[in-house]
Amino acid sequence: MYAELTGRNRGFLTQAEQDALRCAPVFICGIGGMGGACLNSLARAGVTRFGMADPDAFEVSNLNRQVFAFLSTVGCRKVEATGRLLRDINPEIDLETYDASWPDELDGILAKYPVVVNGMDDVARGVLLYRKAREHRATVIDAYTSPLPSVTVVRPADPRPEDRLRYPTATRELDRLTPDLALECVRREVEYVLTHSSSARHLDLSLAAEVLAGIRPRMSFAPPVIITGNLMALEVINLILQKPSGTDHRGYFFNPWTARVERPRGPVSARVLGFAIRRALARLAAPRETAHV
Secondary structure: OOOHHHHHHHHHHHHHHHHHHHHHHEEEEOHHHHHHHHHHHHHHOOOOOEEEEEEEEEEEEHOOOOOOOOOOOOOOHHHHHHHHHHHHHOOOOEEEEEEOOOHHHHHHHHOOOOOEEEOOOOOOHHHHHHHHHHHHHEEEHHHHHHOOOOOEEEEOOOOOHHHHOOOOOOOOOOHOOOOHHHHHHHHHHHHHHHHHHOHHHOOOHHHHHHHHOOOOOOOOHHHHHHHHHHHHHHHHHHHHHOOOOOOOOOOEEOOOOOOEEOOOOOHHHHHHHHHHHHHHHHHHHHHHHHHHH
C-alpha cells in the first residue's frame, strides 16, 4: 500500500528520498491548528514515524481551523482521535502518544526524535521544549503568534526564542513563571511580529489588544493557520532530506493577501519601529488590563 500511497510523490522526490521520509522520526507537540495541519501533510507525504503530545480534547471552537476536528471527534482526546484518523490515511503509521506529563519525559522523547514541531501556545512548556532541544541537539520548527503564516527553523546552535525575543524567563526556573510573566512573553513576541511584518494591516487591533490583556482567546482563521502548518511540514522534509532551507531561526512571514514574503527588518529600522509599536501596544492594552483587574 505504501508504494501506491506515495507513488505520485515521484518527480518531487526520488525513491531514496521517499525511503528516508518513511523512516524518519518526527515529534509534534500540540496537534491543534498548525501542528495538526503539519502532521496531516507529513503523513500524506509518506512520513510514518511520529510522536505526538497534546493533553486536550477537541471542542466545537476547533472546527474553524483544525484539520482533525470534526463533529464526530468533538469531546475526544486529540491524540486518540488524531491517531485513528492518521491510520485511516496510512495503517502503517507507527505512532507514540504522550499525555499531559510529556514535559517530564522530554529527555527520553528528544533522544528518539531529532526533529520537533512546536504547535503549542503554552509559553512555559515551549521554553522548556527549546531548552531541552538544545541539550539534545534537536531542531525545532515553529511559527510566530501572527495573523500571517510564518515559519522558523531553530537548530541546536541557534539562539532560543526566549533570548532573541527578550522573554522575562531567561534567568528563571519555569515553575516560577507566573501568568503575568507568561503574558509578557506573548507581548514581546507580538511586538516582534508587528515590527517585522505587515500583520497589523490584517487584523482588528482593538481585539488583538484584548488578547494581549488576557481577556480574549487567541484569534485564529483557517487559511493562514493551515498554510502555516504546511510551511512547517515542508521544513521538516527539508531537514530529513538534508536540503537547504530558505529560512533560519528568525524565520519569515508569508503574506497570502499580497503574495509577498516578508523577512526580518534591519536592526536600525527595527529599533525605531519597535519603539513606536511598544508605545502603541501599551496604549491599547492599558485600559483593558485595568478593566480586567
